[in-house]
Structure formats: C-alpha cells, structure tokens
Amino acid sequence: MSLLATRLLAIVGLLCCIVPVAAAQWLHEEREYMGTKITVEYRLPKSTNTPVEADALFESVFREFQRLDLMMNPWNPRSELARVNREAATRSVHTTPEIIDVVARALHYSQLSDGAFDISFASVGQHYNYREGQAPSQDVLARDRDKIDYTAIQLDRDRREIRFLKAGLQIDLGGIAKGYAVDRAIAILSNAGVSAAVVSAGGDSRILGDMGDRARTVGIRHPRREGEYAVLMPLADTAISTSGDYERFFIKDGVRYHHILDPGTGESALKVQSASVLAERAIDSDALSTTVFVLGVERGLALINALPGIDAIIIDGSGRLHYSEELLLSVDSK
Numbered sequence: 001m002s003l004l005a006t007r008l009l010a011i012v013g014l015l016c017c018i019v020p021v022a023a024a025q026w027l028h029e030e031r032e033y034m035g036t037k038i039t040v041e042y043r044l045p046k047s048t049n050t051p052v053e054a055d056a057l058f059e060s061v062f063r064e065f066q067r068l069d070l071m072m073n074p075w076n077p078r079s080e081l082a083r084v085n086r087e088a089a090t091r092s093v094h095t096t097p098e099i100i101d102v103v104a105r106a107l108h109y110s111q112l113s114d115g116a117f118d119i120s121f122a123s124v125g126q127h128y129n130y131r132e133g134q135a136p137s138q139d140v141l142a143r144d145r146d147k148i149d150y151t152a153i154q155l156d157r158d159r160r161e162i163r164f165l166k167a168g169l170q171i172d173l174g175g176i177a178k179g180y181a182v183d184r185a186i187a188i189l190s191n192a193g194v195s196a197a198v199v200s201a202g203g204d205s206r207i208l209g210d211m212g213d214r215a216r217t218v219g220i221r222h223p224r225r226e227g228e229y230a231v232l233m234p235l236a237d238t239a240i241s242t243s244g245d246y247e248r249f250f251i252k253d254g255v256r257y258h259h260i261l262d263p264g265t266g267e268s269a270l271k272v273q274s275a276s277v278l279a280e281r282a283i284d285s286d287a288l289s290t291t292v293f294v295l296g297v298e299r300g301l302a303l304i305n306a307l308p309g310i311d312a313i314i315i316d317g318s319g320r321l322h323y324s325e326e327l328l329l330s331v332d333s334k
C-alpha cells in the first residue's frame with residue numbers, strides 16, 4: 001500500500017476543521033494563540049500518565065504556541081519578527097533559530113512556486129485591514145508592489161542572520177508559522193510518549209497515529225455554506241492545511257478582499273475558493289496550501305503532482321472539486 005493509501009483511507013463524500021469525536025481516554029483542550037483557536041487532543045498513554053502529568057503536558061504544548069506567537073507576530077512591536085522587520089533593511093540581523101528555519105522553508109517554497117508563496121507579501125499586506133474593510137489605494141499598490149520580492153531576502157543560516165536588500169520590504173510568517181507550531185506541538189507530545197494526537201491551529205492540523213480502531217474524520221469546510229463541509233476524509237498520520245477566501249475578508253463593490261495575496265499584484269488571489277494540502281509535516285502543508293491557493297487549479301496541481309508524498313484538494317471559483325493525481329488513484333482503487 002502506498003504512503004498515501006495508508007494515510008488517506010477513503011474519500012467519503014462531498015462536503016478546515018476537525019470533526020470532534022469524543023472517545024474514552026482522549027483529553028481535549030482549546031486556547032487562543034497566533035490569532036486563532038488552537039485545539040490539542042491526545043490519547044493518554046495507559047501506563048504512565050497521571051492527571052497531573054496530563055495537565056503539565058497540555059501546559060508545555062500551549063507554552064510553545066505562546067512562545068512562537070510572541071516571537072513571530074509581526075503586529076506586536078515587541079516581537080523578534082517586528083525587530084527583524086525594523087532593522088533588516090539597514091544591516092544583517094542575528095535572530096532566533098526558529099525564525100531562520102521558518103524563513104528558510106518559506107524561501108524554498110517561493111523558489112518552487114516562482115514567487116506565488118512569498119513572505120514579503122507583507123510589504124503590501126500591512127496596508128490591508130480586513131476587520132475595518134480597508135484595502136490599499138492604487139497609489140500605495142504602485143509604490144509598494146515591487147517590495148514584494150523574496151529574492152531580496154538574504155539568509156545566512158550558519159551565522160543565523162537575515163538581511164533585506166530592499167528598503168520598505170516587510171515579512172509576515174502568517175502563511176507558514178502555524179504549521180511550524182503544530183509540528184512543534186506534535187513533537188512535544190510524541191517525546192512525552194503520546195502515540196495518538198490531533199493538534200489544530202485554525203486551518204492547519206496534524207494527526208499523530210489514529211483513533212485506535214479507526215482513522216480520524218477530517219472535514220474541509222464548504223467555502224460558501226457556513227457550518228457545512230465540502231469533503232470528509234478519514235485520515236491517519238498526516239498533516240492537512242486548508243487556505244480559504246472565507247477566513248478573513250470583506251466585500252466592497254462586488255469584489256472579495258481577503259487575506260491571501262497574489263504577490264504579482266499585491267491584491268487578493270481570486271482563482272479558487274479553497275485549497276487543501278496533505279503532507280507529512282504541517283509546516284509543508286501550511287505553506288503549500290497558501291501556495292496552491294495563489295497558483296490556482298492548473299499550476300497548483302502541476303506543482304503538487306511533482307512533489308512526492310504531497311496531495312491537494314482544490315475547490316475552484318465555481319465550487320468544483322479537483323484532486324491531485326495520487327488522491328484520484330487511491331479513490332479509484334477503492
């Protein structure tokens with residue numbers, strides 16, 4: 001059986017979040033970090049854990065989310081990322097191993113996607129305010145669009161330094177940091193002896209193991225019908241991320257302004273309604289779901305089909321579903 005076939009046990013039907021399943025000895029806690037709801041669930045290892053240990057484990061997982069949130073939130077002037085944004089256009093900035101690792105992975109996906117994924121989208125993205133319904137004017141777009149340029153982000157991994165080669169360039173890790181944090185959470189649980197867990201940060205989830213007797217049912221939200229699912233899938237041992245145009249948006253003069261920007265224009269990417277990506281690690285599914293969202297059906301599937309062990313489900317502009325090749329194969333073979 002292929003890696004994928006073990007991961008995706010079946011496509012159940014038409015319908016990003018986890019469908020809650022209550023089961024004995026599974027513990028569940030939710031908190032807010034990184035601007036979204038974080039859900040941590042795990043199955044108590046039978047022999048070792050006492051209730052006190054179980055609480056301590058939740059604490060260490062949520063502390064990690066809090067630590068990364070404080071480090072990587074570009075809107076918090078006291079964060080390390082805000083300092084990088086203030087200083088890196090004038091000199092090389094020595095920064096944390098976590099920021100260096102996440103930026104390096106982001107640049108990898110920028111190169112793979114010819115700039116569809118670009119953390120310097122923030123050079124323009126900082127002028128949007130979705131809550132207030134504000135988008136940058138054409139003048140601001142014209143002024144700042146060329147500051148979206150991942151090739152102007154210089155990284156020295158050995159020295160742990162980052163430098164921007166363009167004044168006014170700003171970075172935001174919102175398309176990849178939640179996935180990274182989910183991976184860290186799963187590592188903490190796994191190192192503590194947990195063999196079955198689900199961790200979700202908004203649209204980014206990772207499943208460790210399975211539910212014991214069955215796979216975990218994961219739903220992809222219907223992009224236009226609140227509270228409904230477009231797809232339900234039983235999954236085990238995988239990460240899945242969904243990027244949608246319904247998360248943070250406003251509609252003005254018939255145009256949908258939302259939080260995923262096409263780096264070529266500095267405006268919201270409008271090709272699809274939702275893109276979901278399955279990968280082993282959530283840092284990869286997170287970055288790639290945003291990437292595929294920007295690329296659209298054709299170029300998005302071409303990219304995913306070229307990456308071994310990665311799959312995608314796209315809901316196009318008219319609500320039709322598109323699957324990557326390996327997913328189609330595993331559906332056909334059922």
Ligand code: ADP
Nearest residue numbers: 117118119121174175203243247259260261290
């Ligand atoms: P969500 O944050 O809703 O889970 P995504 O993973 O798709 O959804 O990430 C969207 C976020 O990614 C945006 O809020 C923004 O921070 C960032 N982003 C937007 N456009 C791009 C882009 N072209 N490349 C990289 N990151 C982006």
Ligand code: MG
Nearest residue numbers: 175286287290
């Ligand atoms: Mg993403």
